[in-house]
Amino acid sequence: MAAPEQMMFPEKLSHKKYRAALKKEKRKKRRQELARLRDSGLSQKEEEAAADAFTEEQQLEEERLLEVERQKLHEEWLLREQKAQEEFRIKKEKEESARRRQEEQERKLKEEWEEQQRKEREEEEQKLQEKKEREEAVQKMLEQAENELENGTTWQNPEPPTELRIMEKDRANCPFYSKTGACRFGDRCSRKHNFPTSSPTLLIKSMFTTFGMEQCRRDDYDPDASLEYSEEETYQQFLDFYEDVLPEFKNVGKVIQFKVSCNLEPHLRGNVYVQYQSEEECQAALSLFNGRWYAGRQLQCEFCPVTRWKMAICGKMQHDDIFPQYSTVM
Structure with missing residues (x-):
């Protein structure tokens, strides 16, 4: 088969x-x-x-x-x-592999977070330390000032650094500051400002203010602003101001000159000059009025180098009849 x-x-x-x-x-x-x-x-x-x-x-x-x-x-x-x-x-x-990458990424994120937390803690500790040091320095200065006052010694601001005084000697005096005690350039001025440590004349910047003086900056943009006030109103406000503040200055000592600037420049506008008979009276006035409040503003008092008013006052103002009884206006 x-x-x-x-x-x-x-x-x-x-x-x-x-x-x-x-x-x-x-x-x-x-x-x-x-x-x-x-x-x-x-x-x-x-x-x-x-x-x-x-x-x-x-x-x-x-x-x-x-x-x-x-x-x-x-x-x-x-x-x-x-x-x-x-x-x-x-x-x-x-x-x-994905698990290892995830763990590595989480580890890096954790390290970065811990590093950031460490830096923040260090910065916070540094800020607290600096704040503590500043407070201790201020407290030390206050205690020193209190001790000096208790001992009868006079208190004044510290002298500027020697290097700064050497640099100041190389610069020419600022004529504007020498004449009026104020300069439009302020600390940016290229010339030297001889700030007196003592003077019979006290300067209070921008103490006298009126609506017209506040609106003067807007005149270039708002031509109708000048229609809202007049020289008569300003004069009446000056009289009220004069009668209000002059007795306070006289309580410290004999006032020889009391002058208010109506110059519209920002560094001169509303400045008040008070000349006493002696430097001691002016120092007492500085200690009394500096930092006080008047008309909603804190007063800034300083010694002024001006003692000859003929150089400080504008020639036009000497002939105009503006505030004739009380003040010669710069």
């Missing part, structure tokens, strides 16, 4: 369909073999023996094919398992 032919089936069949196709093919071949035996003219016993041999051979072939199929399925399963394991390994590596 010839060997059975190799059975061919479409690929990618499931195991169940493969078994069904195999049984169907087996039955087909069995029928074909039985038909061939009948046609060959063999006896019944010979046909049965040949049929049994064919059946056994078919069973062996079926088992062999099933084993091949099982082996194939097992190999496919191994490939899928290997691929799954590889994908799982790659996924775990990515997760581990």
Whole structure:
């Protein structure tokens, strides 16, 4: 008997369909073999023996094919398992790498936050230390001033540094400050301002204020502002101011000159000059009035180098009849 032919089936069949196709093919071949035996003219016993041999051979072939199929399925399963394991390994590596990056980023953020907190604490401690040192210095100065006052010594501001005084000697005197005790350039002036440590004349800056003097800055932008006030109103306000403040200055000592500036320049506007008979009286007035409040403003008093009023007063004002009874206006 010839060997059975190799059975061919479409690929990618499931195991169940493969078994069904195999049984169907087996039955087909069995029928074909039985038909061939009948046609060959063999006896019944010979046909049965040949049929049994064919059946056994078919069973062996079926088992062999099933084993091949099982082996194939097992190999496919191994490939899928290997691929799954590889994908799982790659996924775990990515997760581990992401976890390490996250931990590293969190560690850096924590270090930066701790460093920032440390710097803030150091800055806060430094500020507190500086504040404490300033308070201690102020307290020490106050105690020193109180001790000096209790001992009967006079108190004054400290002398400027020697280097600054050397630089001041190299500069020419400012004529505006020498004449009026004020300069439009202030501390930015390129010339020297000889601030007196003692003088019979006391200067109170911007003490006399009126509505007209406050509005003078707006005249260039608001031409109608000058219509809201007059010289007569300003003069009456000056009289009220004169009668209000002069008695207070006289309580300190004898007043030789009392002058108020009506110059509209910012550094001269409303300045009050009080000349006493002696420097001691002027020093007492400075101690009494400096820092006091008048008309909602804190007074700023200082010694003034002006003692010759002819140079300080504008020539036009000397001939005009403005505030003639009480003040010569600069």
